[in-house]
Amino acid sequence: MRITGAQALIKSLEMQGVEVIFGLPGGAILPVYDPIIDSPIRHILVRHEQGAGHAAEGYAQVTGRPGVAMVTSGPGATNIVTPLANAYMDSTPLVVVSGQVATGSIGTDAFQECPITGVTMDITKHNWLVTDAADIPRTVAAAFHVATTGRPGPVLIDVPKDISNAQMEWYWPQTVEDLDLPGYHPNIEGDPELVHRAAEMILEASRPVIYAGGGILKASGAQALYELAVRTGIPVVTTLMARGAFPDSHPLCLGMPGMHGNYTAVTAMQRADLLLAIGSRFDDRVTGKVSAFAPGAKVVHVDIDPAELGKVRRAEVAIAGDARAVMEEMLEALGSMGIGPEGSAPESGSPAARRPDLRPWISEIRGWQERYPLTYDRSGDTGVLKPQQVVESLRDAAEPGTIVVSGVGQHQMWASQWWRFEEPYTWVNSGGAGTMGFAVPAAIGAKVGRPERAVWAIDGDGCFQMTAQELVTASAERIPVKVAILNNAYLGMVRQWQEMFYEERYSEVYLSPDLPDYVKWAEAMGCVGLRVESPEEVGPAIDKANSIDDRPVVVDFRTDAFEKVYPMVPAGHSNDDIVVSPTEEGAR
Amino acid sequence: MTAVEYGQPVGQPHPLHHILSVLVENKSGVLARVASLFSRRGFNISSLAVAPTDDEHLSRITIVVDVASAPLEQVVKQLDKLVNVVSISELAPEEATERELLLATLSAGPLERGQIVQLVGIFGGQVVDVGADAITVVLAGAPSKVDDFEDLLRPLGIVELQRTGRVALPRLHRLR
Ligand SMILES: Cc1ncc(C[n+]2csc(CCOP(=O)(O)OP(=O)(O)O)c2C)c(N)n1
Ligand SMILES: [Mg+2]
Numbered sequence: 001m002r003i004t005g006a007q008a009l010i011k012s013l014e015m016q017g018v019e020v021i022f023g024l025p026g027g028a029i030l031p032v033y034d035p036i037i038d039s040p041i042r043h044i045l046v047r048h049e050q051g052a053g054h055a056a057e058g059y060a061q062v063t064g065r066p067g068v069a070m071v072t073s074g075p076g077a078t079n080i081v082t083p084l085a086n087a088y089m090d091s092t093p094l095v096v097v098s099g100q101v102a103t104g105s106i107g108t109d110a111f112q113e114c115p116i117t118g119v120t121m122d123i124t125k126h127n128w129l130v131t132d133a134a135d136i137p138r139t140v141a142a143a144f145h146v147a148t149t150g151r152p153g154p155v156l157i158d159v160p161k162d163i164s165n166a167q168m169e170w171y172w173p174q175t176v177e178d179l180d181l182p183g184y185h186p187n188i189e190g191d192p193e194l195v196h197r198a199a200e201m202i203l204e205a206s207r208p209v210i211y212a213g214g215g216i217l218k219a220s221g222a223q224a225l226y227e228l229a230v231r232t233g234i235p236v237v238t239t240l241m242a243r244g245a246f247p248d249s250h251p252l253c254l255g256m257p258g259m260h261g262n263y264t265a266v267t268a269m270q271r272a273d274l275l276l277a278i279g280s281r282f283d284d285r286v287t288g289k290v291s292a293f294a295p296g297a298k299v300v301h302v303d304i305d306p307a308e309l310g311k312v313r314r315a316e317v318a319i320a321g322d323a324r325a326v327m328e329e330m331l332e333a334l335g336s337m338g339i340g341p342e343g344s345a346p347e348s349g350s351p352a353a354r355r356p357d358l359r360p361w362i363s364e365i366r367g368w369q370e371r372y373p374l375t376y377d378r379s380g381d382t383g384v385l386k387p388q389q390v391v392e393s394l395r396d397a398a399e400p401g402t403i404v405v406s407g408v409g410q411h412q413m414w415a416s417q418w419w420r421f422e423e424p425y426t427w428v429n430s431g432g433a434g435t436m437g438f439a440v441p442a443a444i445g446a447k448v449g450r451p452e453r454a455v456w457a458i459d460g461d462g463c464f465q466m467t468a469q470e471l472v473t474a475s476a477e478r479i480p481v482k483v484a485i486l487n488n489a490y491l492g493m494v495r496q497w498q499e500m501f502y503e504e505r506y507s508e509v510y511l512s513p514d515l516p517d518y519v520k521w522a523e524a525m526g527c528v529g530l531r532v533e534s535p536e537e538v539g540p541a542i543d544k545a546n547s548i549d550d551r552p553v554v555v556d557f558r559t560d561a562f563e564k565v566y567p568m569v570p571a572g573h574s575n576d577d578i579v580v581s582p583t584e585e586g587a588r
Numbered sequence: 589m590t591a592v593e594y595g596q597p598v599g600q601p602h603p604l605h606h607i608l609s610v611l612v613e614n615k616s617g618v619l620a621r622v623a624s625l626f627s628r629r630g631f632n633i634s635s636l637a638v639a640p641t642d643d644e645h646l647s648r649i650t651i652v653v654d655v656a657s658a659p660l661e662q663v664v665k666q667l668d669k670l671v672n673v674v675s676i677s678e679l680a681p682e683e684a685t686e687r688e689l690l691l692a693t694l695s696a697g698p699l700e701r702g703q704i705v706q707l708v709g710i711f712g713g714q715v716v717d718v719g720a721d722a723i724t725v726v727l728a729g730a731p732s733k734v735d736d737f738e739d740l741l742r743p744l745g746i747v748e749l750q751r752t753g754r755v756a757l758p759r760l761h762r763l764r
Contacts, residue, residue, distance in 0.1 A: 121621055122628050126671040129617070146671060182645075183613060183674040307665035 005133035006031040006164040009097065010039050012140035015172055018068050020044060020059065020448055022052035026072025027112060029099030031164035044448065044477050049076050051441035051470040053083020057092045058445030061428045062403055062453075064220065066093035066147045067445060073099045074112030077158075078119065082435060085123040087154035089432025090241060091218055093147040094154035095140075102162040103131060117158050125153030130160065133168035141172070142179040150186025151305040152218055190302065190321030190329055198276075198300040198317045199333035205274035205298075206356035208234045211257070211286075214241025214431070215279020215303060221324030222246070222424040225278070228327050230342040232334065233358050235365060237265040239280055241431045244421035254365065255374075258286040259569050260413040263372035263584075266567070266575050268365055272297045279303060279323040282312035283432070292574030302326045374417055375583045376563070380535050387411060387486045387559040390538060391418040394456060394484055397542045402454040403428065403446050407439035407463030409493040411486040413565045415458040426453075437466030443481040444474050454482070454546070461487040461511055461518075468521065474552045475526025482545050483527075483554045488561045489513040496564045513558055522554035530555045605634065606660050607679040607686065607756045610649040613672040614640055621670055622649055631655060631663050635688075637753030646674060650755045679756050686756040689728045691716075692741055692749040696723045704744055711737045722747060 003011070009032055013021070020042045025033040036043050046052040049071045056067025071080050077098040087094040101110040117127045126146050128139050136159075143155045173179055202208060216225050222245050229236050229252050236246045237257040246253050257265040269275065275297045280286070287293040290312060301308070301315035302323055309318035319326055331339075338350020346352030376388040391414050404419050405428040406412040412429055421427050428446050430438040443457035464485050474481055495509040522529030528548055532541045532555060545553040566581035612618045619638055626633050635652040653660065660678075668676055696704055701723055708715060713727035727737050731754055738749065 117617065118620065121617075122624055181671060184671045305669070307662065307669060309665075311662055 001170040002167050003170050004031065004035075004164065005130075005136050005159070005166050005168055007035045008133065008136040008168055008170060009140065009159065009164065010035040010041070011170065012137045012172075013041060013068065014039060015137075016140065016144045017065075021068045021070050022046055022055040022059075022445065023070030024049055024052060024072070024076065025070075026076050026099065028073035028101055028161045029070060029076070029097075029159075029164075031161060032070065032097070032099065032159065043070075044444075044473065046441070046473050047469040048467070049079035050082055050437065051444075051467055051473065053080040053094070053096065054086070054435075054438050054441035054467070055445035055448070055470070056094050056096075057083060057087050057090075057438075058405060058428050058442030059449040060087075060092050060094060060445075061442070062425050062446045063449040064425070065449075066095050066144060066152075068095050068097070070097045071099070072112065073101055073116070074114045076112075077114055077116040081120060081123070082433075084120050084154045084156065086430050086433040086435045086438065088123045088125070090430065091152050091214065092154065093152040095143050095147050096154065096156045098156060098158050099164075100129065100158045100160040103160045104162065106160065116156065120156050123154075124156050125151075127156040127158065129158045130163050133163050133166040136163075136168065137171055138173050138179060142181055145176065145179055145181070146184060150184075151215075186304065187306075187320055188304075188322045188325050190319040190326035192329065194317050194319045195326060195329045196333050198302075198319065199330055199337055200351070201274055201298060201300055201317065202232055202234070202276070202330075202334065203337060203339075203351055203355045206358065207272050207361045208232075208274040208276065208358075209254075209268050209272040209297075210234050210236040211239070211269065211275050211277040211280050212236050212242045212245050213239050213278065213280025214245075215323045216242055216245045217279075217424055219279065219304070219323040219325070221279070221322075221327055224324045224327035224331065227331055227342075231331065231339055233362075234276065235268060235362070237261070237269060238421075239283070239286055239431075240416055240429065242280070243416055243419075243427040244424045247422045248420045249422060256416055258283075259288070259571070260417070260565050260567065261286075262374050262417065263567055263578060263580055264365060264368040266569065266578050267368055269294050269297070270575050271364075275299045277301045277303075277315070278327065281308045287312065288569045288573055288575040288577075292576065372567075372580055372584055375581050377583050383534055384560045385532065385535055385538070385558060387414050387488065387557070387563055388418050389535065390484065390486060390532075390557045390559060391415055391458060393538045393542055394458070395419050397539070397546060398456065399454055399546075401426065402456060403450060405429065405439050405443040405446055405455065405457045407457075407459045408434045408436045409460040409463060409491070410488070410496065410563070410565050411458055411460045411463075411492070414486070436460070436463045439463055440467045440481075440483060441470045443483070444470055444479050447474075447479050447481045457481060457483040459483055459485050460492060461485055461489065461513075462491045464518070465511075465516070468525070471522065471525040471527050471552050471554070478550070479552070480549050481552050482548075483552065485518055485554065485556050486559050487513055487518065487556050488559045488563070490561055492561070493565070495561075499564070500568075501570070518554060518556035522552075522556075525552075527552040527554050529553075531558070532556065533558045604656060605652050605654050605681060606657070607681065607684055607754065608651040608653065608664065608667070609677045609679055609756060610651060610667065611641070611674045611676070612647050612649055613674060614645055614647045615672060618647070618672045619649065621672060622651075622667065625666055625670060626651075626653070626663065629663055629666055631659070635753040637755045650753065652754050677758075679758055683759050684756040685759050686731055686754050687728055688731045688734045688754050689726065689752045690734050690738060690749065691724065691726050691751075692738075693717075693722055693724045693747040694741065695721060695745045695747050697721050700744075704741075707737075707740055707744075713737065
């Protein structure tokens with residue numbers, strides 16, 4: 001069958017099971033947009049290519065399937081550079097197809113020419129410039145394979161216009177060998193000897209902590225994590241990328257560690273004698289000053305990316321492998337050492353029976369939880385609306401399984417701290433890159449991926465202004481997302497740093513509470529717009545927003561501009577220097 | 589090029605050099621990916637040689653880096669993640685046969701040639717071109733030998749000098 005390269009491209013996406021493309025057409029990608037008309041794949045026309053990329057990321061984060069975005073050459077392609085960088089930092093599988101000027105024009109500074117494979121070389125897992133239409137099916141299949149296997153990540157396929165227009169003989173690669181990837185061999189299983197050694201270390205530890213990272217979610221490992229935690233009785237911290245990987249309501253869940261983590265999660269890691277780091281990467285926002293991080297802990301580090309092992313912290317046992325596969329191997333090894341099902345006593349005479357008693361450790365942890373719970377000033381004396389209260393009210397009114405998406409800043413930390421995540425894949429955010437403007441388009445992508453779920457974006461006023469125009473997309477495409485703007489009239493997180501570390505010298509952080517008028521703006525974009533100015537209005541507004549399901553809703557919550565995120569470990573400090581909220585009982 | 593500071597072992601006058609022999613797919617843009625990875629991760633390449641292998645689908649890049657072994661391990665792992673990199677072997681300098689090539693043009697009239705030809709002869713090099721008032725010589729050899737040769741050539745009036753990157757293969761084991 002002879003078809004054009006463009007037809008082959010769309011057909012290849014269909015073969016990959018793609019159900020939705022987020023994109024925006026232009027000259028160089030025109031041939032590819034023609035067969036989209038006849039394809040069962042849904043195309044969602046965004047208003048800015050950055051929106052296409054983040055929407056594809058949101059879709060990928062909640063479904064586990066790769067997100068797909070399509071853009072034209074030059075500025076279309078450069079507009080999606082930020083989402084590529086973001087997806088690279090957060091290991092999100094993303095396939096971006098960009099148009100390119102015709103091969104004969106490459107290198108001539110042709111209209112809308114940009115060497116996007118060069119630009120994105122260091123922020124994609126891999127990219128391809130297609131130079132022969134016959135390569136298209138193989139390249140698309142290879143792109144999906146690379147994006148989704150091993151440590152997932154974004155890839156880009158750059159397709160020159162003459163290649164899209166050229167004829168080719170259709171085929172579809174049948175095996176991985178057909179993909180022409182001689183240098184790509186991701187590993188899955190962990191070395192059994194190392195797994196055995198890790199299991200022994202688990203049984204030797206008296207102050208262990210599981211340091212659960214986003215890799216667990218990438219590996220569909222939440223169930224295995226649950227088994228590992230409950231069968232061993234080891235408490236779990238869930239990083240910003242792993243919120244929801246272990247239920248917040250479980251007594252063994254200590255919540256989020258790191259710069260704005262809670263006191264118990266941070267301190268348990270500091271005092272641990274064993275850290276089981278699984279799918280986590282010792283990010284500087286988690287470790288604080290590395291040399292002072294968890295000084296008494298031996299480390300077992302499990303990661304599918306061998307380059308993460310030993311990158312920041314040397315591990316006593318470093319296991320390269322898929323988080324879920326290795327946890328399952330670990331459970332088997334622990335089983336053979338006498339660790340039974342949840343709640344059962346270890347087999348007598350087994351190595352597990354000689355295990356140190358974890359009760360003193362757990363009671364120490366309970367002591368921290370009692371003394372230093374997450375708090376904020378709830379007195380409501382001043383009549384000002386606390387952002388944390390908004391998050392709590394949204395949480396309490398949300399139906400189970402609601403997906404929460406956030407931007408970047410104070411509101412992101414409050415969302416992560418104050419929501420209660422009970423299920424994996426219900427939290428979507430920009431962790432590694434910290435990309436303002438992520439929330440609105442990512443929420444759209446999440447809702448497209450899980451239309452049966454309620455999707456709330458908890459956004460900052462600054463972030464909202466960066467990508468709000470995608471609500472036009474949401475209205476036009478009938479994607480009923482809900483957006484809560486925690487409108488503190490500031491670039492709040494930066495304001496907080498200036499207050500704490502620059503002697504309250506505020507430089508370029510004021511935004512204004514009512515410029516723009518968010519309600520009018522929402523309405524102009526086809527959404528319902530609501531405004532909440534006092535604590536009493538919170539409940540009714542949320543109920544109203546939750547009752548609307550035929551269009552997007554934006555709620556402008558006018559929150560306390562002076563509220564700060566606590567606890568906080570100042571950048572570059574030891575985690576022992578954690579500063580708790582002034583409202584915390586018995587604060588140091 | 590200078591070696592990155594934190595990559596150098598403390599108290600050692602000469603930084604350790606490591607030879608990476610990297611087998612890559614022979615495709616356009618692969619060298620850029622490899623080179624970019626080094627700069628992105630904060631490493632300096634001190635010498636580089638690239639050429640196709642006997643298998644036309646593959647090229648070999650020989651890279652000399654001056655770093656301690658801990659950071660090197662990180663760069664090797666990152667390099668290994670490049671989709672176009674097929675395999676990497678690290679050659680310890682004492683276990684490798686290394687060669688570099690030097691081409692030099694020296695200003696030399698008929699009367700001065702003799703001295704140069706003699707030096708070239710001692711080192712086992714060759715005279716490859718002779719002009720009216722200049723002479724071009726070549727030497728292929730172990731890098732330290734090439735260094736010595738260059739030092740001795742210098743006072744003789746170098747017009748132009750070019751050295752290649754280093755290439756290396758593992759040293760063979762002998763039965764004793
Ligand atoms: C694209 C981008 N630009 C700048 C920053 C730096 N930055 C981090 S948080 C923040 C403030 C965000 O303001 P807002 O969305 O209002 O959230 P708030 O902190 O007030 O909750 C800024 C400017 C960033 N993370 N991303
Ligand atoms: Mg703000």
